[in-house]
Amino acid sequence: MKEMDRRTFIKWSATAAGAAVMPLWIEKVLANPTEAAKWQQFKGETVKVLTENTPPSLGIKAASGQFTKLTGMKAEFTLDAMDALKEKLFLDLRGGSPEYHVNYAQPRPIGCVVCDYWEPVNKFIDINNGKSKMADLPDVPAIDTKDPDGLRKAYLPKHFDSGCVYYDRSKLYGLPYDTAQGIMFFRKDIFAKYGPKYSDKTGKPFKLSVDTTWDDFYQMCLFLKKNCKEVDAPLGLHYAQNWPIASEWASFLTGFGVEKEGFAEIKDYFAGQRDPGPVFSRKEDYEKGLQVLEYLKKLLGVMHPDVMTWGWTGLGTAYATGKLAVMRNCGEFCPYIEDPKASVAAGKTGYEVVPKGPSGINAYEIGAAGLSIPKALPLKEQKKAWLFIMWATGPKAQWEAFTKFYGTPVRTSNLEEARAKGWLKPDSKFRKAQHLMVQETELKDHLPGFNTGPKIPTYSEYLDIVGGELSKWVAGRTPTPKKCLDTMIERVNKLHGH
Amino acid sequence: MSDQSQSAAQPILAAPPASRSLSLYRRVVENTPWYVWWLAPAVIILAGITLFPFFWMIYMSFMKVRLAPGLSDLFVGWDNWARMFDDPSIYQGWWLQFQYVGVSMVLQMGLGLGLALMLNQTKGGSVLVMIFMIPMMVAPVVVGHLFNLLLNSSYGLYAWILNTLGIYSKGSLLSNPDTALWTIVAMDTWEWTPLIILILLAGLKSVPQDTVEASHVDGSNPIQVFFNVTLPYLAPSLLIAFLLRFMDCMRFIDKILITTRGGPAEATKTLPIYLYFKTFREFNISMGATIGFTLLIAIIVCAMIATNILLAEKGGEDHA
Numbered sequence: 001m002k003e004m005d006r007r008t009f010i011k012w013s014a015t016a017a018g019a020a021v022m023p024l025w026i027e028k029v030l031a032n033p034t035e036a037a038k039w040q041q042f043k044g045e046t047v048k049v050l051t052e053n054t055p056p057s058l059g060i061k062a063a064s065g066q067f068t069k070l071t072g073m074k075a076e077f078t079l080d081a082m083d084a085l086k087e088k089l090f091l092d093l094r095g096g097s098p099e100y101h102v103n104y105a106q107p108r109p110i111g112c113v114v115c116d117y118w119e120p121v122n123k124f125i126d127i128n129n130g131k132s133k134m135a136d137l138p139d140v141p142a143i144d145t146k147d148p149d150g151l152r153k154a155y156l157p158k159h160f161d162s163g164c165v166y167y168d169r170s171k172l173y174g175l176p177y178d179t180a181q182g183i184m185f186f187r188k189d190i191f192a193k194y195g196p197k198y199s200d201k202t203g204k205p206f207k208l209s210v211d212t213t214w215d216d217f218y219q220m221c222l223f224l225k226k227n228c229k230e231v232d233a234p235l236g237l238h239y240a241q242n243w244p245i246a247s248e249w250a251s252f253l254t255g256f257g258v259e260k261e262g263f264a265e266i267k268d269y270f271a272g273q274r275d276p277g278p279v280f281s282r283k284e285d286y287e288k289g290l291q292v293l294e295y296l297k298k299l300l301g302v303m304h305p306d307v308m309t310w311g312w313t314g315l316g317t318a319y320a321t322g323k324l325a326v327m328r329n330c331g332e333f334c335p336y337i338e339d340p341k342a343s344v345a346a347g348k349t350g351y352e353v354v355p356k357g358p359s360g361i362n363a364y365e366i367g368a369a370g371l372s373i374p375k376a377l378p379l380k381e382q383k384k385a386w387l388f389i390m391w392a393t394g395p396k397a398q399w400e401a402f403t404k405f406y407g408t409p410v411r412t413s414n415l416e417e418a419r420a421k422g423w424l425k426p427d428s429k430f431r432k433a434q435h436l437m438v439q440e441t442e443l444k445d446h447l448p449g450f451n452t453g454p455k456i457p458t459y460s461e462y463l464d465i466v467g468g469e470l471s472k473w474v475a476g477r478t479p480t481p482k483k484c485l486d487t488m489i490e491r492v493n494k495l496h497g498h
Numbered sequence: 499m500s501d502q503s504q505s506a507a508q509p510i511l512a513a514p515p516a517s518r519s520l521s522l523y524r525r526v527v528e529n530t531p532w533y534v535w536w537l538a539p540a541v542i543i544l545a546g547i548t549l550f551p552f553f554w555m556i557y558m559s560f561m562k563v564r565l566a567p568g569l570s571d572l573f574v575g576w577d578n579w580a581r582m583f584d585d586p587s588i589y590q591g592w593w594l595q596f597q598y599v600g601v602s603m604v605l606q607m608g609l610g611l612g613l614a615l616m617l618n619q620t621k622g623g624s625v626l627v628m629i630f631m632i633p634m635m636v637a638p639v640v641v642g643h644l645f646n647l648l649l650n651s652s653y654g655l656y657a658w659i660l661n662t663l664g665i666y667s668k669g670s671l672l673s674n675p676d677t678a679l680w681t682i683v684a685m686d687t688w689e690w691t692p693l694i695i696l697i698l699l700a701g702l703k704s705v706p707q708d709t710v711e712a713s714h715v716d717g718s719n720p721i722q723v724f725f726n727v728t729l730p731y732l733a734p735s736l737l738i739a740f741l742l743r744f745m746d747c748m749r750f751i752d753k754i755l756i757t758t759r760g761g762p763a764e765a766t767k768t769l770p771i772y773l774y775f776k777t778f779r780e781f782n783i784s785m786g787a788t789i790g791f792t793l794l795i796a797i798i799v800c801a802m803i804a805t806n807i808l809l810a811e812k813g814g815e816d817h818a
Contacts, residue, residue, distance in 0.1 A: 241761030
């Protein structure tokens with residue numbers, strides 16, 4: 001037998017040792033893949049996203065090249081108007097074998113109805129600090145995972161409560177994705193022209209501010225109606241049947257001091273309740289409800305006649321085409337209003353907090369949606385969806401969607417970045433961020449006005465009743481507000497078995 | 499030997515069952531007209547795709563249908579029916595449906611008849627017929643979008659014309675609860691009157707010209723000729739046109755969904771729209787089936803009445 005020399009012995013020994021250690025190393029690497037590998041694990045596959053055809057989703061869609069670069073996956077978007085989206089999504093979920101990986105989770109009218117078909121993200125992360133529970137998935141990006149409340153702090157206030165919590169606080173059904181928050185848009189040129197005349201005549205200021213009440217504002221609108229010829233009507237709100245007018249109702253009720261849209265028995269407003277109890281059971285709520293009905297009809301007198309068919313987009317188009325002096329609409333319309341190619345109001349629009357109601361609350365509607373994952377998807381498909389959600393709600397995607405397109409950032413870090421650039425000032429040249437300034441004030445100083453409406457499983461039926469009865473009342477097809485409210489109460493209570 | 503004679507006698511005394519059924523089969527085959535065999539596959543398929551859903555709809559109206567996988571439907575008896583009759587929106591839907599279908603039918607049949615008579619006597623009528631047919635070629639959803647644009651008070655041409663002429667200046671006709679339903683009736687009339695024209699023009703071609711001329715020679719004026727000669731010949735075509743449009747109108751939702759979605763102030767929430775909302779907005783499949791069944795019965799009854807009238811007319815003619 002040939003004797004092994006020292007060099008050969010060392011070579012063989014090293015090889016044997018390497019071979020012995022290799023499986024351990026491979027196991028370790030597989031168990032702890034690099035961050036890049038975690039994102040790239042489904043490279044070449046596709047994620048199907050079903051969402052609303054509104055500016056934030058258009059922004060995220062346009063920024064989705066970033067997602068492909070990060071994950072190697074392709075995001076395939078289906079964008080639809082809310083009604084069509086809802087029908088498509090409900091069918092997809094209830095069919096039992098969902099086609100879409102990611103669902104747009106608008107709390108009303110979608111989430112509160114179908115949340116039981118979604119997978120709580122507790123499966124993937126610690127819902128307090130965003131740390132991943134699965135070794136092959138990354139943590140939620142840009143979160144301080146050492147902070148026990150790190151996840152919530154990274155997003156705008158109350159946006160988790162609004163778009164990701166349903167009936168049970170211990171479960172989280174997604175991450176906040178976009179924000180549609182009611183603010184006032186007004187024509188500065190018209191206010192400048194007619195303001196002094198109004199002040200001379202009445203001795204009151206002609207301006208919108210956090211201290212302006214709806215009554216003050218109504219007087220201004222009456223003055224504009226008599227004197228201003230530049231626009232068709234002083235004011236626009238969304239009074240179309242069903243959700244748009246029901247949303248106005250919810251905001252005005254909050255402004256008039258009715259909590260939880262009259263469902264006094266709902267314990268946790270943001271989580272909602274499966275059995276909400278009777279509506280307007282408290283006498284004081286009932287009286288205020290009647291006042292709101294009167295007010296909604298009174299405002300119709302200073303509004304454009306087409307408001308009866310306007311939802312949020314119809315209202316935005318009317319303002320952009322110069323038909324209105326003021327509108328209350330979601331801040332997400334700001335980039336469109338400030339686009340000189342699309343709007344005659346570009347550069348002429350001022351932004352302000354919604355006026356105060358008689359209760360002293362500046363009540364504003366909020367459509368803060370999340371993104372959710374169908375429960376019926378296999379784990380692998382859910383992981384793909386989760387990667388998309390983490391990217392789409394992350395600061396990089398939100399920033400790109402906001403700065404380059406029409407996105408509505410929900411990350412607090414994005415707001416800080418915008419502030420650092422000097423964009424959150426009324427005279428900023430970067431006009432697309434004007435609404436963020438006002439929205440921030442509302443969220444900071446007027447949190448009681450944050451209005452999402454009730455989360456109840458019967459929300460579709462509820463909308464049909466409330467939206468229909470309100471529409472009939474403002475159109476003069478119901479003789480008295482009492483008749484309208486009584487009918488509404490009777491039908492809603494019957495729906496809930498009370 | 500005896501066994502052999504017995505077995506030979508058996509076929510004479512009683513035919514074995516196989517031979518009997520073979521004979522029945524042969525009789526059926528030989529006595530059934532050939533066209534029945536030709537039609538049979540189509541009839542079987544048609545029955546499958548119409549009768550099955552029909553009975554399934556009845557089944558659903560007595561159940562609580564649950565779409566989630568793993569959950570079976572629950573029998574609820576007459577509960578859906580009781581809730582339907584207790585729902586004020588149903589009666590409102592029927593009333594709107596009655597108005598919509600009634601006015602649409604009167605307008606479309608009246609205009610269709612008038613235009614068909616005119617075109618029948620116009621030189622170059624075929625070119626005009628082609629032009630009249632254009633709206634019918636457009637998908638109803640597209641018609642809805644088109645009128646939405648034309649009537650939009652921000653940029654719509656029709657809205658501008660109406661406003662400029664001082665006829666209507668309260669925004670869009672579709673945003674006023676008093677005008678929305680009639681605007682949709684007008685859209686439907688614009689689109690579907692050509693179908694009536696087409697059917698009636700075909701009917702007018704069957705009116706014998708010698709009878710018309712004889713009537714003129716006898717001193718009848720055009721109105722008398724129309725009522726005494728043209729109309730009796732045209733009656734079957736009129737009934738077919740009525741039947742087709744009536745059934746379409748009863749089922750109609752597309753233009754309303756595109757333009758008003760049942761609003762404003764529920765002014766266009768006709769029964770099929772309500773049915774659609776119940777089924778696809780609220781996913782109350784059982785209630786949708788219950789409403790759908792009543793709507794179907796109403797259509798069938800009306801269609802049967804019209805068909806009976808048609809057959810009675812035909813029988814009278816044959817008898818004469």
